[in-house]
Amino acid sequence: MDETTDPELTSWVDVPPGSHFPIQNLPFGVAARSDGKHFITSAIGNHVLDLSELERRGVFSTTPLAGKNVFQSASLNQFMALGRDSWKAVRATVSHLLQADNPAIRDNGELRESALVSASEVQMVMPVEIGDYTDFYSSKEHATNVGTMFRGADNALMPNWLHLPVAYHGRASSVVVSGTPIHRPSGQTLPEGAEAPQFGESRVLDFELEMGFFIGPPGELGEPISVSDAADHIFGMVLVNDWSARDIQKWEYQPLGPFLAKNFGTTISPWIVTMEALEPFSCAGPEQTPEPLPHLRSEGKRTFDIELEVQLSPEGSDATTISRGNFNTLYWDICQQLAHHTVTGCNVRTGDLLASGTISGSAPVSRGSMLELTWMGKEPLKLSDGEERKFLQDGDSVTMTGWCEGDGYRVGFGKCAGTILPANEV
Numbered sequence: 502m503d504e505t506t507d508p509e510l511t512s513w514v515d516v517p518p519g520s521h522f523p524i525q526n527l528p529f530g531v532a533a534r535s536d537g538k539h540f541i542t543s544a545i546g547n548h549v550l551d552l553s554e555l556e557r558r559g560v561f562s563t564t565p566l567a568g569k570n571v572f573q574s575a576s577l578n579q580f581m582a583l584g585r586d587s588w589k590a591v592r593a594t595v596s597h598l599l600q601a602d603n604p605a606i607r608d609n610g611e612l613r614e615s616a617l618v619s620a621s622e623v624q625m626v627m628p629v630e631i632g633d634y635t636d637f638y639s640s641k642e643h644a645t646n647v648g649t650m651f652r653g654a655d656n657a658l659m660p661n662w663l664h665l666p667v668a669y670h671g672r673a674s675s676v677v678v679s680g681t682p683i684h685r686p687s688g689q690t691l692p693e694g695a696e697a698p699q700f701g702e703s704r705v706l707d708f709e710l711e712m713g714f715f716i717g718p719p720g721e722l723g724e725p726i727s728v729s730d731a732a733d734h735i736f737g738m739v740l741v742n743d744w745s746a747r748d749i750q751k752w753e754y755q756p757l758g759p760f761l762a763k764n765f766g767t768t769i770s771p772w773i774v775t776m777e778a779l780e781p782f783s784c785a786g787p788e789q790t791p792e793p794l795p796h797l798r799s800e801g802k803r804t805f806d807i808e809l810e811v812q813l814s815p816e817g818s819d820a821t822t823i824s825r826g827n828f829n830t831l832y833w834d835i836c837q838q839l840a841h842h843t844v845t846g847c848n849v850r851t852g853d854l855l856a857s858g859t860i861s862g863s864a865p866v867s868r869g870s871m872l873e874l875t876w877m878g879k880e881p882l883k884l885s886d887g888e889e890r891k892f893l894q895d896g897d898s899v900t901m902t903g904w905c906e907g908d909g910y911r912v913g914f915g916k917c918a919g920t921i922l923p924a925n926e927v
């Protein structure tokens with residue numbers, strides 16, 4: 502095991518019980534100070550560690566980062582492009598500096614003051630310049646549920662679904678960081694029983710519980726990335742809410758798939774949890790039958806045991822947990838997704854985001870969208886304040902969280918949250 506993931510490690514920085522950011526995690530993000538200055542950072546307990554400041558002081562001068570100044574930037578892209586040796590070297594250095602018995606920052610008041618900042622004093626901002634965003638559809642249970650509702654049980658799973666990870670090219674410009682409000686979209690819909698479409702604000706607004714991964718070193722145009730090489734190109738993961746307007750989707754999605762139903766906003770959590778931190782929680786995925794064609798075969802511990810939860814809070818009300826699932830229920834794994842994406846020679850670039858698709862398990866409580874939780878509005882959810890919901894209303898906040906459960910600690914993703922604002926005038 503990588504020594505940075507040793508469950509016995511502790512830090513001189515206080516890590517409250519249940520914190521998502523023990524010393525075993527060390528995610529990467531970008532924070533903004535009150536003066537607006539952005540800096541690349543890691544998290545430990547309720548603090549952030551200013552990696553830009555540490556780099557200026559030469560802390561990484563004995564790593565492959567020496568002289569590169571990749572942390573003097575407002576995004577992680579330059580660092581992500583360097584590859585796994587550099588990521589591991591930084592992780593090992595940061596872990597070492599934060600370990601309980603290391604006095605280097607702990608006993609240097611001036612350095613500690615400038616590099617370790619209370620998380621409450623900063624705002625987390627978009628950590629990556631995202632060039633392209635692709636959304637998969639890799640949960641068999643989700644695809645079956647939606648297919649059953651839209652096309653009937655006999656045509657639920659399309660003939661291709663068990664043979665390839667279905668996806669569409671999404672919209673990177675509207676990917677936003679947790680906390681950014683989302684306006685209800687407007688568009689064309691065909692009301693039940695109507696003969697002609699109408700235009701107006703979506704009345705069937707939904708969330709989708711997903712996770713996504715970021716591309717580190719790019720792939721070259723014309724050169725497929727194999728399943729076995731895919732991991733070298735994957736920097737880390739975030740939570741994703743792929744907000745969806747179901748009524749717009751239903752009218753527009755054939756024959757080319759979703760367009761306006763998905764392009765008005767996609768929310769990600771601000772901390773990127775690295776594959777190094779997730780490695781101890783790797784596990785087997787669902788059995789794949791029929792066996793995928795050779796170029797998509799994946800073996801061993803091909804996914805990760807990540808607990809997922811979704812909470813819904815009407816404006817001014819307490820949150821109700823409405824979904825509980827696990828990332829490990831996904832049929833297609835992230836290496837298969839990247840191999841499929843690039844098999845034509847399609848290049849991927851540093852900072853590209855590839856999301857899983859809605860994550861639904863077999864238990865009703867693990868359904869990852871309102872569409873499925875309420876079965877298209879037929880079984881409204883009861884919230885703790887006595888209200889009911891078929892779909893999202895203006896003022897509703899959706900908060901997703903996820904974590905890996907270690908022995909006495911959690912490696913978590915923090916929160917992916919957003920609030921629905923009323924539609925803008927068209």
Ligand code: CA
Binds near residue numbers: 711
């Ligand atoms: Ca989606």
